[in-house]
Amino acid sequence: MGVLETDLQFKSGIIEHPKQSDGFSCGLFVMKIAESVLNNGFGNISFRSTLNDLAQYRHDIAEKILEFSDMKDVCSICGSAISHGTWLGCDECNRWYHSDCLGYSRKKANEIIKKCWSCLLCTSLSTK
Ligand SMILES: [Zn+2]
Ligand SMILES: [Zn+2]
Numbered sequence: 448m449g450v451l452e453t454d455l456q457f458k459s460g461i462i463e464h465p466k467q468s469d470g471f472s473c474g475l476f477v478m479k480i481a482e483s484v485l486n487n488g489f490g491n492i493s494f495r496s497t498l499n500d501l502a503q504y505r506h507d508i509a510e511k512i513l514e515f516s517d518m519k520d521v522c523s524i525c526g527s528a529i530s531h532g533t534w535l536g537c538d539e540c541n542r543w544y545h546s547d548c549l550g551y552s553r554k555k556a557n558e559i560i561k562k563c564w565s566c567l568l569c570t571s572l573s574t575k
Contacts, residue, residue, distance in 0.1 A: 462489060465496035472501050479504060506572070523566070524548035535559055537566035 464483075467476045476496075483492045494500070521528045523542040532547030533556040544566060546556035 462492055464492035465494060467496070469498070469501075475501055475504055475508070478508060522548055523568075532556065533560065535564060535566075537569055538563045539565045539569040542566055542568070 464480055465476075467473065479494050480492055483494065494504075519541075520543065522545045524544055525548050527545075530545075532545045532551075533553065535544045535546055535549065535551070535556060536542070537544070546553070546559075549567075551559070
């Protein structure tokens with residue numbers, strides 16, 4: 448057990464990293480710092496920290512969590528795999544949605560099925 452046998456010596460110190468200037472992004476900072484430490488060690492922890500950057504990180508982390516979660520064949524709003532209403536698939540991200548969960552009428556759902564459709568997540572991203 449290599450690591451346990453070595454004589455680990457911990458010392459306290461100050462790590463340079465961006466300052467959090469809001470009251471609600473603690474978790475995001477923890478994740479970004481952890482990511483930086485995992486990738487580069489404790490040497491230099493730096494990432495941009497404007498509100499726009501934080502919003503982008505939040506989105507990136509959500510994407511990553513979704514990518515590795517087992518949510519591919521369920522409705523992205525209610526989480527159910529049971530059919531109710533019409534299934535609508537986003538042509539950009541391949542997420543699925545119940546038309547009922549989106550609040551779409553049968554008529555609107557049937558129109559969407561016939562053409563390319565991007566979900567609210569994808570359209571809100573592309574209008575940034
Ligand atoms: Zn649903
Ligand atoms: Zn989408």
